[in-house]
Amino acid sequence: MAGFFAWRGRHLPPPVVALLMAPFFMLIVFAFLYPILSLLSLSVTEPQPGLGNYAKIVENPLYATVLMRTLWIAVVVTVCSLLLAFPLAMAMAQARGAMALLLTACVLLPFWSSVLVRTAAWSVLLQRNGIVNGLLQWVGLTSEPVRLLYTEGAVVIAMTHVLMPFMVLPIYGALRNIPPDYGRAAAICGAGPIRRFFEVTFPLALPGVMGGAILVFLTALGYFITPALLGSPKEQMIATLISQQLREFLDWPFAAALVGVLTVFVTAITLAFSKVFRFDRMMGGQL
Amino acid sequence: MNLRTFLRPAGGVLALAMATTTITAAHADEIVIATTGGQMRNTMEEYFYTPFAEETGIEVIPFDIEVPDQWARAEGMARTGNMEFDIVTATGPDLVDKADILLTIPCDEMANVKEYALPGACQPKGLARTTGGMVLTYNTDLFGDNPPTTWADFWDVEAYPGPRGLPDTGDRDWWLPVVALLADGVPKADLFPLDLDRAYAKLDEIKPHIDVWWKTGNQVQQILRDDEVALAMAYSGRALKVVQEGRPFAMAWDGAIRDTGYFAVMKDAPDLDGALKFLNFFYGKADGHPGFIRTVGYATSSTIGLSQLPEDEQKLYATYPANYEQLVDPDFAWIGAHRDELRERWNSWLLQ
Numbered sequence: 341m342a343g344f345f346a347w348r349g350r351h352l353p354p355p356v357v358a359l360l361m362a363p364f365f366m367l368i369v370f371a372f373l374y375p376i377l378s379l380l381s382l383s384v385t386e387p388q389p390g391l392g393n394y395a396k397i398v399e400n401p402l403y404a405t406v407l408m409r410t411l412w413i414a415v416v417v418t419v420c421s422l423l424l425a426f427p428l429a430m431a432m433a434q435a436r437g438a439m440a441l442l443l444t445a446c447v448l449l450p451f452w453s454s455v456l457v458r459t460a461a462w463s464v465l466l467q468r469n470g471i472v473n474g475l476l477q478w479v480g481l482t483s484e485p486v487r488l489l490y491t492e493g494a495v496v497i498a499m500t501h502v503l504m505p506f507m508v509l510p511i512y513g514a515l516r517n518i519p520p521d522y523g524r525a526a527a528i529c530g531a532g533p534i535r536r537f538f539e540v541t542f543p544l545a546l547p548g549v550m551g552g553a554i555l556v557f558l559t560a561l562g563y564f565i566t567p568a569l570l571g572s573p574k575e576q577m578i579a580t581l582i583s584q585q586l587r588e589f590l591d592w593p594f595a596a597a598l599v600g601v602l603t604v605f606v607t608a609i610t611l612a613f614s615k616v617f618r619f620d621r622m623m624g625g626q627l
Numbered sequence: 628m629n630l631r632t633f634l635r636p637a638g639g640v641l642a643l644a645m646a647t648t649t650i651t652a653a654h655a656d657e658i659v660i661a662t663t664g665g666q667m668r669n670t671m672e673e674y675f676y677t678p679f680a681e682e683t684g685i686e687v688i689p690f691d692i693e694v695p696d697q698w699a700r701a702e703g704m705a706r707t708g709n710m711e712f713d714i715v716t717a718t719g720p721d722l723v724d725k726a727d728i729l730l731t732i733p734c735d736e737m738a739n740v741k742e743y744a745l746p747g748a749c750q751p752k753g754l755a756r757t758t759g760g761m762v763l764t765y766n767t768d769l770f771g772d773n774p775p776t777t778w779a780d781f782w783d784v785e786a787y788p789g790p791r792g793l794p795d796t797g798d799r800d801w802w803l804p805v806v807a808l809l810a811d812g813v814p815k816a817d818l819f820p821l822d823l824d825r826a827y828a829k830l831d832e833i834k835p836h837i838d839v840w841w842k843t844g845n846q847v848q849q850i851l852r853d854d855e856v857a858l859a860m861a862y863s864g865r866a867l868k869v870v871q872e873g874r875p876f877a878m879a880w881d882g883a884i885r886d887t888g889y890f891a892v893m894k895d896a897p898d899l900d901g902a903l904k905f906l907n908f909f910y911g912k913a914d915g916h917p918g919f920i921r922t923v924g925y926a927t928s929s930t931i932g933l934s935q936l937p938e939d940e941q942k943l944y945a946t947y948p949a950n951y952e953q954l955v956d957p958d959f960a961w962i963g964a965h966r967d968e969l970r971e972r973w974n975s976w977l978l979q
Contacts, residue, residue, distance in 0.1 A: 400971075400975060402974065402975045402978055402979065405978070405979065406978060467853060467855055468790065468838075468853070468854060468855050469853060469854055469855075487790075487838060489839075489855075490838060490839060490840075568842070572839075572840060573795060573840055573977045573978050574978070574979075576978055581978075584974075589970065590695070
């Protein structure tokens with residue numbers, strides 16, 4: 341990265357750097373910080389100044405329940421996508437030629453359709469008279485249609501599917517950065533394939549794993565469409581409640597307070613992550 | 628009928644376009660009618676606005692807008708004394724909430740209304756436009772021999788096994804307590820004020836058996852069509868479409884909740900006289916009703932409307948006399964006064 345600001349072998353003067361960075365900071369300030377701060381200020385000023393909206397969140401156990409549920413689903417989705425993504429990323433890193441192209445396409449193609457379309461596709465597969473239920477009965481595992489749609493399982497499966505590319509790509513990047521010599525060196529020293537994986541490959545891929553995990557986890561926390569379409573009320577996440585307050589009850593200050601609570605959680609979790617896993621060093625994926 | 632679902636396709640773009648073009652000033656020879664856009668506006672235009680203009684020379688300017696936006700604007704106009712709407716669209720609770728900016732409809736002086744309006748169609752602040760019901764809809768292949776007839780049957784999972792659907796949209800925060808109390812044996816006349824503790828105890832019983840909490844009119848139509856549910860509470864207009872597609876479904880009207888969309892007249896309307904003339908025309912325009920009813924899927928409250936359809940078809944509508952007398956007539960004054968409590972209770976119960 342250091343080379344980015346070097347110009348004819350010299351560093352750019354600070355004012356030029358500031359100028360180049362200005363558009364980015366303007367975007368952050370006007371398109372992100374300003375709106376979110378004005379929303380949050382609404383939560384402590386309306387309808388009366390004070391913490392009334394936050395008191396409402398604490399008083400009703402519903403909000404704690406939904407928040408815990410949101411965290412739980414996000415954790416499950418993160419773990420599931422890690423388990424599925426790691427082998428795929430390894431296959432991608434090792435594949436050559438047409439195979440590499442095919443695998444990459446499989447990961448990237450879903451990005452070309454919207455989340456809504458992918459979610460709707462799952463509801464077609466999982467419905468009472470859908471393909472999955474048909475298959476289960478044909479194989480003889482079940483005698484009548486079982487409830488697959490509108491369950492936690494449906495929400496987790498679909499969210500994992502939608503979010504998996506965010507896990508695959510960072511891990512793939514990290515794996516590609518591992519010089520093949522390391523593996524060979526370990527082999528020469530007598531390490532078998534399993535030991536090579538756990539002592540060389542996996543530790544070196546960890547930055548990618550952490551990057552992917554935090555991307556998937558944080559995105560999952562704010563998920564809304566998938567739980568709304570595939571889950572029952574028992575799977576509704578905090579974002580659904582926020583949207584309901586905004587669109588249905590037109591209670592902006594209370595919705596803002598919910599946003600405030602979610603923001604605090606997300607910030608705390610991100611900070612904890614970076615503390616424990618030294619996130620700052622890992623993002624670069626440097627060896 | 629449910630406005631939120633009806634309104635959704637209307638979109639803001641049209642409304643915006645209309646706002647800039649049509650709302651210049653309503654002259655004595657034109658009235659502005661705010662309704663949802665799309666199908667409702669188009670159908671009203673075809674069957675009522677155009678014939679009204681031909682007969683009276685009063686042009687109707689349709690104004691496409693979602694109901695919550697409409698009220699926000701109407702209230703703003705009422706405050707600034709620059710009223711541009713003549714007729715607006717109202718739900719039952721709106722007639723109570725917005726009473727102070729609405730005209731008391733002089734039904735006794737309107738010949739066609741006096742002559743043809745169904746009982747209850749004329750409210751102090753509004754006149755029924757279209758009526759539907761939140762109706763128990765069931766699969767006739769499964770229950771053809773012993774059809775469910777009441778909400779108590781919906782609760783009876785032994786006699787009527789099968790996946791069930793209930794709404795999680797619109798006014799479910801009182802719709803479902805109402806049907807729970809009916810299922811628990813409360814007579815229709817004694818429902819209000821709602822005994823919420825009793826209602827939620829009854830709702831607890833059925834909750835594990837609900838497979839789908841549907842969110843939109845499209846969705847309830849689809850879960851019926853796809854056999855995702857065997858019994859459901861549905862908007863009658865949606866159930867009607869499923870039945871007319873030839874699917875094996877029927878409606879049980881006993882205890883269906885009346886859901887009426889009203890015309891209301893703004894107290895400061897620029898052309899009060901024209902507005903009332905239009906309402907009177909709507910009730911008397913016999914040949915407009917059948918096409919209108921069939922297109923929107925909800926019946927008008929004029930006795931010369933639905934009666935023109937074949938008897939078999941009439942039975943699919945809320946205002947068919949045998950259905951109409953079985954409907955629950957909601958106490959909107961009580962509902963309006965307890966809105967927050969109803970919502971809070973519903974949300975806490977559903978999401979737990």
